[in-house]
Amino acid sequence: MSRLQHFGWFLSRGFGPHGWGHPYYEWNHRWTSPELYQQSARTLEQAGFDLVIIEDALSLGNPDTLDLRIRSAYGGPKHDPLLLAPYLFDVTQHLGIAPTVNPLAYSPYQAARQFATLQHLSDYRFGINVVTDVGSSRHFGVEPVGHDAAYDRAEEWLGAIRSLWHSWGPDALVADPRSGHFADGSRLSATRHRGGYFEFDGPLNALPFAELPGAGGGDPRVSGAGRTAASGDPVVVSPGGSGRGLNFAGEQSEVQLALASLDVETIRAYRAKVLEAALAHGRTAADIDILFVFKPILAASPEEAQRIVDASAHPDDAVLAQIALGQSSDLETDLTALDLDKPVDPAIFGDHVSRGSIKGLLGRFDSFADATLRELLTAKARLGRIASREGYVGTAEEIADFIEELGEEAENDGFIFSGDLHPVTVHRMLDELVPVLRRRGILRSSYGSGGLRGNLRDF
Numbered sequence: 001m002s003r004l005q006h007f008g009w010f011l012s013r014g015f016g017p018h019g020w021g022h023p024y025y026e027w028n029h030r031w032t033s034p035e036l037y038q039q040s041a042r043t044l045e046q047a048g049f050d051l052v053i054i055e056d057a058l059s060l061g062n063p064d065t066l067d068l069r070i071r072s073a074y075g076g077p078k079h080d081p082l083l084l085a086p087y088l089f090d091v092t093q094h095l096g097i098a099p100t101v102n103p104l105a106y107s108p109y110q111a112a113r114q115f116a117t118l119q120h121l122s123d124y125r126f127g128i129n130v131v132t133d134v135g136s137s138r139h140f141g142v143e144p145v146g147h148d149a150a151y152d153r154a155e156e157w158l159g160a161i162r163s164l165w166h167s168w169g170p171d172a173l174v175a176d177p178r179s180g181h182f183a184d185g186s187r188l189s190a191t192r193h194r195g196g197y198f199e200f201d202g203p204l205n206a207l208p209f210a211e212l213p214g215a216g217g218g219d220p221r222v223s224g225a226g227r228t229a230a231s232g233d234p235v236v237v238s239p240g241g242s243g244r245g246l247n248f249a250g251e252q253s254e255v256q257l258a259l260a261s262l263d264v265e266t267i268r269a270y271r272a273k274v275l276e277a278a279l280a281h282g283r284t285a286a287d288i289d290i291l292f293v294f295k296p297i298l299a300a301s302p303e304e305a306q307r308i309v310d311a312s313a314h315p316d317d318a319v320l321a322q323i324a325l326g327q328s329s330d331l332e333t334d335l336t337a338l339d340l341d342k343p344v345d346p347a348i349f350g351d352h353v354s355r356g357s358i359k360g361l362l363g364r365f366d367s368f369a370d371a372t373l374r375e376l377l378t379a380k381a382r383l384g385r386i387a388s389r390e391g392y393v394g395t396a397e398e399i400a401d402f403i404e405e406l407g408e409e410a411e412n413d414g415f416i417f418s419g420d421l422h423p424v425t426v427h428r429m430l431d432e433l434v435p436v437l438r439r440r441g442i443l444r445s446s447y448g449s450g451g452l453r454g455n456l457r458d459f
């Protein structure tokens with residue numbers, strides 16, 4: 001029997017115009033209505049996936065790159081994914097939903113209250129993907145902080161939220177219909193928070209969470225901003241790939257959304273860094289799942305896979321321009337105006353740009369001095385066969401071999417498939433792959449009853 005792994009879906013372009021720029025946009029799904037996402041969420045649950053993570057950006061970002069972001073709908077418009085979550089919960093029973101949230105946008109009290117509500121409404125299936133981008137600070141009337149300080153703020157924010165969630169002591173909820181006694185006010189903690197970034201008073205007026213057997217988590221009695229997660233708390237996901245980001249994941253997260261080259265050595269090294277940080281904060285490998293972003297291209301046969309790879313070998317300037325546009329939107333940095341035949345000056349990337357995304361642009365190159373922009377973009381355009389480990393194009397069996405190998409040899413916890421949450425994309429990726437993964441015992445075929453956290457702790 002193979003090693004069971006966890007699978008999730010990263011809705012990589014957020015709650016926006018899904019399918020735009022692709023022929024499947026003509027299916028006439030309205031991206032602004034919930035049916036498009038509900039249909040896909042049902043399919044992912046049927047497939048045995050653990051969670052959907054929904055990308056987000058708080059604004060259209062840097063005024064200089066507005067047009068780059070909306071011209072092809074790469075970076076906007078985007079609706080708020082937190083408000084999409086209840087529609088997805090409504091049509092599923094087991095799937096976890098983790099919208100992206102930025103501590104910049106929510107006071108801890110408001111966040112604690114809204115997230116607690118969603119955790120109850122979803123029967124413990126809610127999570128938050130915590131990001132620290134500061135590019136939208138001006139829309140919220142706050143001064144941008146530096147890269148690492150944004151992580152410090154996020155840690156204080158999460159600790160404060162957890163304190164509010166646990167401002168109801170273990171015996172505060174009485175709920176005894178015979179005596180008519182609902183709750184005991186003497187068991188509530190005032191939760192007075194005075195930190196470097198936030199100041200507020202509790203307690204929270206939301207119902208406390210149940211302790212879920214089998215869902216793990218830290219000691220719920222720890223108080224203050226250093227509080228660790230308890231078993232009933234919403235799940236924390238994080239995607240930051242910098243050293244500071246990996247340390248944050250080790251200390252705070254139940255899921256790390258990892259972006260890296262998918263080979264045994266890189267996965268082992270990435271896992272080692274996150275797990276080292278987890279151990280340093282008194283946690284264990286069982287407390288966190290490190291799930292790698294994966295975007296395979298499914299082919300019907302090895303011959304078709306080879307044809308797809310061959311067709312990508314010599315991208316023309318129009319293809320490179322399209323890739324440059326997508327990268328410019330992600331990096332909030334205009335690459336389209338740069339000379340294709342010169343190296344990129346790394347100084348063009350502001351402090352707010354994700355280190356992980358910059359590494360993503362570099363790909364297999366060690367530094368920007370090693371390649372021209374044309375070479376960087378050409379490397380992005382070129383596809384390779386998964387069977388030879390040169391890329392991610394392959395048949396369902398070949399892709400399953402790859403997933404199985406990384407589970408066995410790199411102790412990989414699982415993968416996050418990335419793309420639109422459009423039924424065409426989901427079916428194209430999963431219709432043939434899911435049965436193969438199930439047959440090999442890599443993908444679950446049933447869920448437990450511990451909510452999202454319980455599902456993550458099942459194996």
Ligand SMILES: Cc1cc2nc3c(=O)[nH]c(=O)nc-3n(C[C@H](O)[C@H](O)[C@H](O)COP(=O)(O)O)c2cc1C
Pocket residue numbers: 054055056057058100102130131132133238239240241242243244245246257258259293352353354355356357
């Ligand atoms: C795979 C991946 C997904 C990300 N998703 C988002 C997102 O949805 N919204 C966002 O604002 N930042 C997102 N980020 C950026 C980072 O989380 C982050 O907030 C930040 O810019 C610092 O990241 P760093 O530690 O990689 O430097 C993502 C990064 C990666 C690698």
